[in-house]
Amino acid sequence: MRLYTLSKRHFVLVFIVFFVCFGLTVFIGIKGPKAIQTSAANFSLNNSKKLKPIQIRSNPLSTYNQQLWLTCVVELDQSKDTSIKTSFLMTVKVNGVTQDGTTTFIHNKVHNRTRTLSCAAKCAEIIVAHLGYLNYTQYTVTVGFEDLDLPSIKEMNFTWKTYDPVFSQWEVWFRFIFLVLTFIVTCLFAHSLRKFSMRDWGIEQKWMSILLPLLLLYNDPLFPLSFLVNSWLPGMLDDLFQSVFLCALLLFWLCVSHGIRVQGERRCLTFYLPKFFIVGLLWLASVTLGIWQTVNELHDPMYQYRVDTGNFQGMKIFFMVVAVVYILYLLFLIVRACSELRHMPYVDLRLKFLTALTFVVLVISIVILYLRFGAQVLQDNFVAELSTHYQNSAEFLSFYGLLNFYLYTMAFVYSPSKNALYESQLKDNPAFSMLNDSDDDVIYGSDYEEMPLQNGQAIRAQYKEGSESD
Structure with missing residues (x-):
């Protein structure tokens, strides 16, 4: 591996190039367009004490808007400084308006869900409806409120939220750029290993031959179909590809941290099975939750698993427990490997490089998540509802650039050197x-x-x- 021929200056240069490339993507993202665009549709109550059904029509839309949210914020009378928390029944009926102006029913029935209105100094935002993909150029939503008879309500502010078409085009281009770069890196890495038998590959090289093709899926070559096909399938495939790659990356960390110090043959039952089991539980929980929400949203635009499903709390606890087990197991493998291999220079170098680069990537990811969500990253709020969606171009490019350049760096270091003998x-x-x-x-x-x-x-x-x- 080229890792053995690199001096300290070369390692410093590798990390500098990694930070420069990542910083460049963040800078380009800061200059890029905002991801989510909003348009307000205020409704005046006109001092009416009984809320009548409200009909709201969206602006003209295209497939580049990707998704559509309708939210509502209740504004109380400023003269009444009281805290309110009450439940009420909300009804929603969604109609689609085609290009020729005809209106057709998207959902043949009126949907109703129980919502909670929580107000202190300001009322919390309520998600009225969410459409995962757009079949029509315009939508009309009729919202009704039952058993919400509060004299302190002053105004109800409705807001449409969609993806900015400029950001959608931006996303297509940069995904394509990362896809081309990944394809080039994958071909170069495979070409560098062509002289060697697979028996002679190190465990890192074997895993890189798996992770690089999965990175192609992470960049999603089928993503443009989301704008050509009015279907939920491209979006679900995108989520599936991302979850497969991220879980494969988690499995890579476990296998390499353990495999560096394992003597002899790595047996499937004792070496791979426990790791596949832990990471498989994480993958199964994430995929099940995503498919569960997508299927339910197709039948009910008011569906929200964080609000309507009591089982979500159990799913979140299960995910957190498995994640804690994974972290403890990974730390155990790293500490044990460091203690056993500290007197073996070459093997110790492999472990130090992987640990250092992975630690840098994890720290950057935590910083991005903190800047994105703040201290409420684990709370069930509206921001968490849009956790898989980007608010601006910097968030999109930072996440994609970080993982892509992380794999590119490892592919360079783990590829055979020019003077390698076969x-x-x-x-x-x-x-x-x-x-x-x-x-x-x-x-x-x-x-x-x-x-x-x-x-x-x-x-x-x-x-x-x-x-x-x-």
């Missing part, structure tokens, strides 16, 4: 052939048990000095 050249020299064996075979002597570990390290050191002098 079996067909050295098959007659058993001493130097150790340089070509997989890192685990060299260290633990699975193929050359008669040669001590110290000799193998000495040969690697001589090869490193020779390559640097060249």
